[in-house]
Amino acid sequence: MSTLLYTSLLGLCCMLAEVLNLRKLLVPLVIIGLSFIFWVNFQEWNTPSDLTIGPVSLANMVMFDHFSIAFSGLAIIIAILLFILSANYYSNEEKNLSDYLSILIFALVGALVMFSFANLAMLFLGIEILSISIYIMAGSRRFDKRSNESGFKYFLMGAFASGFLLFGIALVYGAAGSFEFSKITQYLNSSDIHPMFHTGVLLILFALLFKVSAVPFHFWSPDVYEGAPVLITAFMSTLVKVAAFGAIYRLFNTAFVGIIPFTEPILYAVIIATLFVSNAIALQQQNVKRMLAYSGISHAGYMLIAILSMINKTDDALYFYSVSYAIATIGLFALVISTFKSNMSEQFEAFNGLSKKNPFAAAAITIFLLSMAGIPPLAGFFGKYNLFSEAVSAGYINLVIIAVINSAISIYYYFKMILAMYTKPADEKPLVITGSYWTVAVICLLLTIIIGVVPDSLMQLLR
Amino acid sequence: MNQTLEAVPQNWYLILSTLLFCIGVIGVLFRRNAIIILMCIELMLNSVNLLLVAFSAYAGNNDGQVFVFFIMVVAAAEVAVGLALLMSIYRNIASTDINVLNKLKW
Numbered sequence: 001m002s003t004l005l006y007t008s009l010l011g012l013c014c015m016l017a018e019v020l021n022l023r024k025l026l027v028p029l030v031i032i033g034l035s036f037i038f039w040v041n042f043q044e045w046n047t048p049s050d051l052t053i054g055p056v057s058l059a060n061m062v063m064f065d066h067f068s069i070a071f072s073g074l075a076i077i078i079a080i081l082l083f084i085l086s087a088n089y090y091s092n093e094e095k096n097l098s099d100y101l102s103i104l105i106f107a108l109v110g111a112l113v114m115f116s117f118a119n120l121a122m123l124f125l126g127i128e129i130l131s132i133s134i135y136i137m138a139g140s141r142r143f144d145k146r147s148n149e150s151g152f153k154y155f156l157m158g159a160f161a162s163g164f165l166l167f168g169i170a171l172v173y174g175a176a177g178s179f180e181f182s183k184i185t186q187y188l189n190s191s192d193i194h195p196m197f198h199t200g201v202l203l204i205l206f207a208l209l210f211k212v213s214a215v216p217f218h219f220w221s222p223d224v225y226e227g228a229p230v231l232i233t234a235f236m237s238t239l240v241k242v243a244a245f246g247a248i249y250r251l252f253n254t255a256f257v258g259i260i261p262f263t264e265p266i267l268y269a270v271i272i273a274t275l276f277v278s279n280a281i282a283l284q285q286q287n288v289k290r291m292l293a294y295s296g297i298s299h300a301g302y303m304l305i306a307i308l309s310m311i312n313k314t315d316d317a318l319y320f321y322s323v324s325y326a327i328a329t330i331g332l333f334a335l336v337i338s339t340f341k342s343n344m345s346e347q348f349e350a351f352n353g354l355s356k357k358n359p360f361a362a363a364a365i366t367i368f369l370l371s372m373a374g375i376p377p378l379a380g381f382f383g384k385y386n387l388f389s390e391a392v393s394a395g396y397i398n399l400v401i402i403a404v405i406n407s408a409i410s411i412y413y414y415f416k417m418i419l420a421m422y423t424k425p426a427d428e429k430p431l432v433i434t435g436s437y438w439t440v441a442v443i444c445l446l447l448t449i450i451i452g453v454v455p456d457s458l459m460q461l462l463r
Numbered sequence: 464m465n466q467t468l469e470a471v472p473q474n475w476y477l478i479l480s481t482l483l484f485c486i487g488v489i490g491v492l493f494r495r496n497a498i499i500i501l502m503c504i505e506l507m508l509n510s511v512n513l514l515l516v517a518f519s520a521y522a523g524n525n526d527g528q529v530f531v532f533f534i535m536v537v538a539a540a541e542v543a544v545g546l547a548l549l550m551s552i553y554r555n556i557a558s559t560d561i562n563v564l565n566k567l568k569w
Contacts, residue, residue: 121530128537132544139548148552149564155545156500156561160491162541163507166534167484170511170527174477174518179526196477227566 003041003072004051004062004112010037011105018098027087030101031080038076045069060180063118067253067315070462071115071246074323078238079108081330081440082231088436089231089337100140104235107133111243115250120169120179123247127165127211130243131158134236138228150227157220161210168203171196181255188258201256205263208251211244212300215274225293230340233289234333237296238326245303249318252310260310267308271399274301275406282413287346288336291413292329295372298410299325302403305387309394316462317386323458324371324379324451331444332368335361338433351417353426361433362421364445369414371448374407379451386459468521476517483510497549497559501542508538 010033017026048069050059083101090097110130117123135158139151173179175197176187187193206217213221225233252260260267275298282294303325306318338361343350355362371380384407388400433441451458483506490503512531519527549559556563 121533125533125537128541132537132540135544135548139551142551143555145552145555146566148548148555149566152497152545152548152552152561152564155541155548156491156497156504159504159541159545160488160507162537163484163487163504163511166508166511167514169530170480170514170518173515173527173530174522177522177524179530 011102014102061119062116068116075111114243114247137232146227150224154224161207165207168200171200215277222293226289242322279409309391314390317390321383324383327444327447328368328371334437334440342431351420352424354421356426357431373411373414377452379448382455473521480510480514
């Protein structure tokens with residue numbers, strides 16, 4: 001409960017820091033604050049408490065349980081790692097630093113709400129707090145036409161999707177007579193369910209699939225990822241994606257219990273389309289950011305398998321996959337940002353001969369890519385293994401076969417980058433990787449390997 | 464008030480808001496001027512507001528009407544951000560036609 005309040009306060013303090021002229025100390029202060037919030041969040045594991053204002057309990061609006069605390073912890077760690085990167089990334093834009101950081105902290109607040117809502121109104125607010133912050137940040141390079149375009153495209157598409165979300169919520173409300181999860185479940189247990197309810201659930205599902213950029217709602221994501229500043233691309237591909245999946249899981253696990261058989265054929269088709277379309281298009285990409293966008297879409301496809309086989313209580317598999325995907329992506333982005341900056345290029349050619357310029361960076365990038373492709377003994381392998389075994393025991397063997405074929409296809413485009421680093425001749429431009437980028441890359445590297453070698457403790461977390 | 468509720472069936476409101484919503488969706492998909500697209504998105508949100516208020520009146524609980532305030536606040540914030548982004552685009556390319564936004568493709 002205090003996690004949400006402290007994070008919002010931290011965002012406000014961050015805005016005030018501008019007035020107090022604390023720009024130089026801002027990033028360390030924010031990181032210390034977030035570490036404190038992570039500790040507070042961790043303390044609440046055994047005794048999750050509800051939000052109260054005086055005597056009024058708000059347990060029917062937000063509800064804290066192990067699921068929300070575990071996912072909040074992950075979101076806070078993602079934010080800390082990305083804020084470490086931001087110190088260097090925004091080193092020449094100190095004037096706006098406090099605005100950028102506070103907007104990103106508010107995005108984190110939105111994500112925290114999306115993990116702990118117990119009411120459709122809070123779901124809507126969480127999604128909007130997160131999205132509006134990211135719209136601003138995607139367009140934050142004011143004089144760069146590509147950043148403008150990316151921000152505006154994301155805004156238009158996002159607002160369009162929230163229209164569908166709201167229409168769905170209104171229909172569910174019309175049928176069930178309440179936004180509260182407890183009352184919606186009661187309504188679902190009653191005998192006659194109005195067709196309006198099913199339409200509403202479908203519209204909400206479409207809006208959320210849009211947020212996780214599953215095919216056929218994916219068309220915005222490569223454009224937005226390519227045009228946005230790289231750090232914000234890292235934010236979108238980790239924090240936003242994890243938040244959206246947390247929200248989908250929580251919604252279908254607590255409010256719409258037992259509706260999965262109704263959405264099953266749709267989810268099934270979406271997963272197959274997502275896997276094949278994203279991997280097929282990723283094969284042809286020349287721009288690294290676009291390749292990562294399509295690879296992010298394919299990871300969304302794998303994570304949707306956890307939603308589909310929810311009947312087995314797959315939150316631990318989803319959590320493990322989110323952790324392994326997020327740390328590999330952040331580590332990769334830490335090194336990719338430096339390479340982009342040194343080469344002034346975002347194409348695959350920027351990575352030519354990286355192994356000769358900086359063998360350690362090349363090795364780290366290789367490990368992150370292999371983890372994303374799911375090669376043992378790295379974290380990504382166990383993420384996929386868990387997901388697939390849950391799906392098999394839920395009876396989706398055909399789907400698992402398709403997913404395995406697709407993860408074999410994905411190895412091809414990950415290797416394109418590895419081959420560029422190890423076999424192409426190096427150019428003259430030196431590669432500069434500053435301290436904070438190294439810190440993040442090394443932390444992520446260690447986590448990827450440690451989680452891969454001893455996956456048990458993380459896997460048991462939500463059991 | 465009660466007379467109105469009896470004279471007009473709830474489904475009429477559902478049909479009206481669905482129609483308004485569809486007009487908004489079609490506008491977003493087919494118009495090329497960014498400002499008109501913004502207006503169409505507003506139309507979509509307002510049709511939802513109408514629907515929520517109608518459901519709330521027929522069901523006799525106030526939740527839906529409170530939710531309308533949330534939607535209005537969020538819509539205002541969203542439009543503020545959208546217009547700001549549009550301003551910075553207009554400064555760079557002096558147009559509000561979204562066909563000009565084609566730097567990012569495939």
